[in-house]
Every structure is written in C-alpha cells, then in structure tokens.
Amino acid sequence: MARDKYDLFYWPGIQGRGEFVRLALEDAGADYRDVARLSKAEGGGMEAMFALMKAPGLAPFAPPFLRHGKLVVAQTANILQYVAPRVGLVPAAERARVHAHQLQLTIADFAAEVHDVHHPIASSLYYEDQKIEAHRKARHFREERIPKYLGYFERLLAGNAGKGRVGHALGKFSYVDLSLFQVMAGLGYMFPRTMQRTRRKYAHLYALAGKVELRPRIAAYLASPRRLPFNEQGLFRHYPELDAQ
Ligand SMILES: N[C@@H](CCC(=O)N[C@@H](CS)C(=O)NCC(=O)O)C(=O)O
Numbered sequence: 253m254a255r256d257k258y259d260l261f262y263w264p265g266i267q268g269r270g271e272f273v274r275l276a277l278e279d280a281g282a283d284y285r286d287v288a289r290l291s292k293a294e295g296g297g298m299e300a301m302f303a304l305m306k307a308p309g310l311a312p313f314a315p316p317f318l319r320h321g322k323l324v325v326a327q328t329a330n331i332l333q334y335v336a337p338r339v340g341l342v343p344a345a346e347r348a349r350v351h352a353h354q355l356q357l358t359i360a361d362f363a364a365e366v367h368d369v370h371h372p373i374a375s376s377l378y379y380e381d382q383k384i385e386a387h388r389k390a391r392h393f394r395e396e397r398i399p400k401y402l403g404y405f406e407r408l409l410a411g412n413a414g415k416g417r418v419g420h421a422l423g424k425f426s427y428v429d430l431s432l433f434q435v436m437a438g439l440g441y442m443f444p445r446t447m448q449r450t451r452r453k454y455a456h457l458y459a460l461a462g463k464v465e466l467r468p469r470i471a472a473y474l475a476s477p478r479r480l481p482f483n484e485q486g487l488f489r490h491y492p493e494l495d496a497q
Contacts, residue, residue: 256338258284259319261301261312266486267438267479269328269363270316272356275430276332278473280339286478288315328363329356332427341427348422355408355421355428359435362401363487366438369393370489379484379491390494394446398439402454405432409456418459432457433464438488446496 258277262270264286277284290296304324305311312326318335319325325334333353336342342352367375372389373382405421413419421428436457440447451458464470473479482488 255283256320258282258335259287260284260316261287261304261319262316264288264298265480265483267434267482268316268487269360271434272328272359272431273316273318273331273335274478275434275470275473276335276339276341276427278478279427279430279467279469280335280341281469282335282339327360329353329360332356332431336427341430343422343424343426348424348426352422352426352428356431358401358404359428359431362397362435365393365397365401366442366487369442369494370491379489383493386491386494394443394496398443398446402439402450402457405435406454406456409460413456413459418463419456420460429460429464430470433461433470436461438482441482441490442488443495444490449496 260270260273260277262268262273267274274286276282285296287296288298288301290300292299301315304317304319305313305315307324310324312324314326316328316331317324317326318331320335320338325331332341333349333356336352337344337349342349369390370379370386371377371382372385379386408421409419411419412421412423420426421432436454465474482490484490
C-alpha cells in the first residue's frame with residue numbers, strides 16, 4: 253500500500269509555528285511537501301497557500317495548515333492531533349491523546365506569548381515601532397512567564413523520568429516532546445543570556461531536548477537545508493536588547 257501523502261502549507265522563509273508540524277512529519281519520516289517552498293511549476297508557492305485560504309467553505313484562518321487527501325486541517329495543535337496517530341507519534345490510548353492535545357494547546361498559548369514579546373501592540377506594526385512596549389513586555393516574559401511555563405513542563409518531565417532515564421511529556425515519546433525541543437531551541441536563540449543561566453533549573457527539559465536532537469531523522473533534518481535558520485521574521489526572534497543584561 254502506498255504511504256499517505258501530506259501537504260504542509262506555511263510561510264516559506266521562517267520556522268514559526270509551522271516548525272512544530274515539520275518536526276513531527278520529519279520525525280515520522282512522512283511523505284510530505286512543504287508547498288509554499290516549492291516553485292509554481294511544482295504546484296507550490298505562496299499562491300497555492302493563499303488559494304486554499306480563499307477557498308469557499310471551511311478555509312483555514314491562518315497558516316500552518318495540512319492537506320491530507322481532500323481534508324484541510326488548520327491550527328497547529330489540531331494538525332498534530334490529527335496527524336500523530338496516523339504516523340505513530342502518540343500512544344493509541346484516548347487518555348494519552350487527550351493529554352497530548354492538552355499539552356500542545358499549552359505550548360500554543362506559550363507560542364502566542366512569545367510572539368507578543370516582539371509584537372506587544374500589533375502584528376501589523378514593525379518591531380521597531382513598538383520597541384518601548386516590547387522592552388517592558390520582555391522583562392515580564394523572561395521573569396514571570398518563562399519560569400511559569402518551563403517550570404510546569406519541567407515538573408511534568410521530572411515526574412516521568414526514571415533513574416538515568418530521560419522524562420517524556422506523556423511518559424513515552426510523543427509529538428509533544430518534539431514541540432518541547434522546539435520551545436527550548438527557540439528560547440535559546442531568542443534569549444541566549446537568560447537561557448544560559450537555566451541549565452540546572454530546567455535540567456529535564458534540556459535532557460529531553462538533547463535526546464530529541466539525536467533522534468536519527470531529527471538529526472538528519474536539522475543538518476539539512478529543509479531546517480530553516482531562526483531569523484527575525486519568525487516566532488522566536490533574537491533582539492539582544494530584549495534579553496537579560
Ligand atoms: N493558533 C494558531 C495561530 C496561527 C497563526 O497565528 N499563524 C500566523 C503565522 S505563525 C499567521 O500567519 N497569522 C496571521 C494572522 O493572525 O493574521 C495556530 O496555532 O496555528
């Protein structure tokens with residue numbers, strides 16, 4: 253039987269929220285196309301993405317979205333909830349799937365807060381037009397929100413870790429672990445000074461991220477041109493003035 257084919261639609265120049273989906277598809281070895289990064293001749297480009305967003309009926313509000321056959325699924329956590337059981341990235345039990353989705357929605361909440369650090373006033377304005385507010389926002393984010401979110405995930409992983417065994421979000425490996433890797437990578441890029449002081453505090457999160465990084469398909473992906481570098485158009489942005497001094 254032929255493997256299922258998936259089409260991912262996301263902004264072509266950034267990791268952004270699309271990266272949570274890319275990591276899952278890559279780790280699963282899924283047969284997928286990153287459509288907006290393909291040429292027009294290949295049926296790709298941004299036009300192909302916009303066309304689906306303007307389609308009649310239940311069109312996605314925003315990227316990322318995934319096409320599987322005739323079905324188009326949007327919202328990062330929802331995409332992962334849909335695709336994970338199909339590619340073996342979540343245990344089969346309902347309890348595990350509901351908890352995976354719960355955790356992924358918490359990561360989505362965190363992603364929204366990450367975005368609001370550099371865009372506290374409006375997404376339509378440049379960072380340079382909201383620098384004063386961003387500076388204020390960043391301090392609260394670094395001092396209150398990172399500890400609250402990472403502290404929550406750290407406790408979860410600590411509870412699931414065994415002697416010499418890395419803790420996973422659900423006890424067993426799942427797509428949530430891939431997303432936690434991305435959160436740690438993103439924060440390390442965004443706030444290097446803040447994060448380098450947290451190695452011991454979030455030891456389980458760092459251990460999990462280190463383990464994910466070594467998964468053969470993830471290691472191959474990270475070393476490939478498919479993994480876009482972090483940049484200042486994406487979700488996790490490095491503005492040195494927003495980091496701890
Ligand atoms: N809750 C959605 C958020 C989607 C979202 O904000 N997408 C961004 C790119 S990462 C976008 O293009 N937003 C356009 C807009 O909000 O107007 C998700 O998790 O997928």
